[in-house]
Amino acid sequence: MSVLIKLSKFPQNLNSFKHIIQTCPRRNESFSSAARESSRRTILKASLIGVSVGVLTTAGYSIYSSIQSSKTYHLEGKEQKFEALKEKPQVPVSRKIISPTDTSGLKLTLFQYQTCPFCCKVRVFLDYYGLSYDVVEVDPVLRKEISWSPYRKVPILLTKTKSGYQPLNDSSMIISLVSSHLKDKSQKIEELIDYYPSIAMHDKNDKLKYEIMNKYYLMYMESLPEKTTIDGVMEERKWRQWADDSLVHTLSPNVYRTLDEAYNTFNWFSQVGKWEEYFPTWERFIMINVGAVAMWMISKRLKKRHSLKEDVRQSLYDDINKWLKAIKQRGGTFMGGETPNLADLAVYGILKSIEGCNAFQDVLNNTKLDAWYSAMMKEVDTHSGSRYLVN
Numbered sequence: 047m048s049v050l051i052k053l054s055k056f057p058q059n060l061n062s063f064k065h066i067i068q069t070c071p072r073r074n075e076s077f078s079s080a081a082r083e084s085s086r087r088t089i090l091k092a093s094l095i096g097v098s099v100g101v102l103t104t105a106g107y108s109i110y111s112s113i114q115s116s117k118t119y120h121l122e123g124k125e126q127k128f129e130a131l132k133e134k135p136q137v138p139v140s141r142k143i144i145s146p147t148d149t150s151g152l153k154l155t156l157f158q159y160q161t162c163p164f165c166c167k168v169r170v171f172l173d174y175y176g177l178s179y180d181v182v183e184v185d186p187v188l189r190k191e192i193s194w195s196p197y198r199k200v201p202i203l204l205t206k207t208k209s210g211y212q213p214l215n216d217s218s219m220i221i222s223l224v225s226s227h228l229k230d231k232s233q234k235i236e237e238l239i240d241y242y243p244s245i246a247m248h249d250k251n252d253k254l255k256y257e258i259m260n261k262y263y264l265m266y267m268e269s270l271p272e273k274t275t276i277d278g279v280m281e282e283r284k285w286r287q288w289a290d291d292s293l294v295h296t297l298s299p300n301v302y303r304t305l306d307e308a309y310n311t312f313n314w315f316s317q318v319g320k321w322e323e324y325f326p327t328w329e330r331f332i333m334i335n336v337g338a339v340a341m342w343m344i345s346k347r348l349k350k351r352h353s354l355k356e357d358v359r360q361s362l363y364d365d366i367n368k369w370l371k372a373i374k375q376r377g378g379t380f381m382g383g384e385t386p387n388l389a390d391l392a393v394y395g396i397l398k399s400i401e402g403c404n405a406f407q408d409v410l411n412n413t414k415l416d417a418w419y420s421a422m423m424k425e426v427d428t429h430s431g432s433r434y435l436v437n
């Protein structure tokens with residue numbers, strides 16, 4: 047990087063060098079032509095050095111990257127187990143969500159960022175079913191609260207089992223696994239985890255990733271629960287996946303669309319995430335100022351990567367309209383009919399993560415989202431899913 051900066055400054059340095067030569071008092075012609083000759087040679091030498099350094103740096107970097115990725119090729123297709131912990135990690139709980147309707151017997155701790163769309167999705171799911179859980183607010187700069195975990199993202203849901211504390215990684219897998227358990231308590235969390243293996247694979251940039259198999263699938267074992275149709279199951283799965291593959295990618299380019307919007311967004315994150323309470327001032331300063339500028343720049347790349355329209359708001363409205371149209375075609379208030387299903391909870395959770403941003407206000411003003419969104423808010427805030435929990 048520093049080599050690149052130095053090289054990019056080279057023409058400027060050259061100009062000031064020229065300027066020194068030109069302002070030197072002329073002694074005589076032969077001195078000046080000798081000086082010109084020597085300066086030409088210096089420039090040629092400097093250019094050759096510059097080009098060589100550039101070529102060597104680029105070659106070095108690509109050799110380094112290919113060595114790095116070839117080091118992980120042997121993992122391709124292999125399963126990575128995230129074993130249960132013997133002890134609960136010693137991290138302070140930020141707050142406790144206590145639901146009087148909770149008869150599940152589950153002991154849950156959610157490691158999260160308050161405004162991460164994937165974390166909002168999990169919280170909405172837990173709240174709808176009226177489950178109690180502890181929240182650990184993870185510091186996004188140092189992430190020391192999840193230093194015990196080889197999986198470095200949030201959300202992570204830690205569940206107490208017979209043999210210890212089983213971490214569940216990935217929002218969609220968490221929701222599928224806990225749902226499968228809630229629908230049939232005889233399926234224990236520690237058994238269900240085997241149906242969602244994490245498989246190592248390399249992406250198109252040769253970077254090692256873990257893909258969680260079956261993360262949109264609920265494990266019904268013997269037969270579908272009462273009133274559940276196969277068509278309903280397939281639609282629910284399709285829209286949950288759409289929420290992760292499409293809707294979520296419209297958010298960043300919209301909430302960080304301009305530098306002003308990026309600052310508004312980060313200030314709202316700080317407010318609802320209670321950053322003042324949880325993180326030191328210096329870190330909050332970095333998170334807001336560096337975060338806003340960085341995300342504003344990154345969001346331009348994300349816009350291209352996900353092929354969003356020139357006016358990114360339009361892509362967000364398109365996705366919302368597509369969702370509302372699909373609900374209308376199914377004929378109920380929700381995608382799940384008269385009660386929300388997991389796709390409703392996923393879309394609501396993802397949109398909740400931008401509730402305080404200008405983009406969300408624009409969505410309310412330019413689409414018909416409000417009726418469905420308000421109905422969802424009521425269902426989640428009153429924990430109406432707790433009625434369907436079996437004992």
Ligand SMILES: N[C@@H](CCC(=O)N[C@@H](CS)C(=O)NCC(=O)O)C(=O)O
Pocket residue numbers: 159162163164186198199200201215216217218
């Ligand atoms: N597929 C994952 C995605 C989780 C994810 O990307 N989380 C982000 C926060 S929104 C994260 O933790 N990124 C790593 C980091 O912040 O360092 C899920 O659905 O849970």
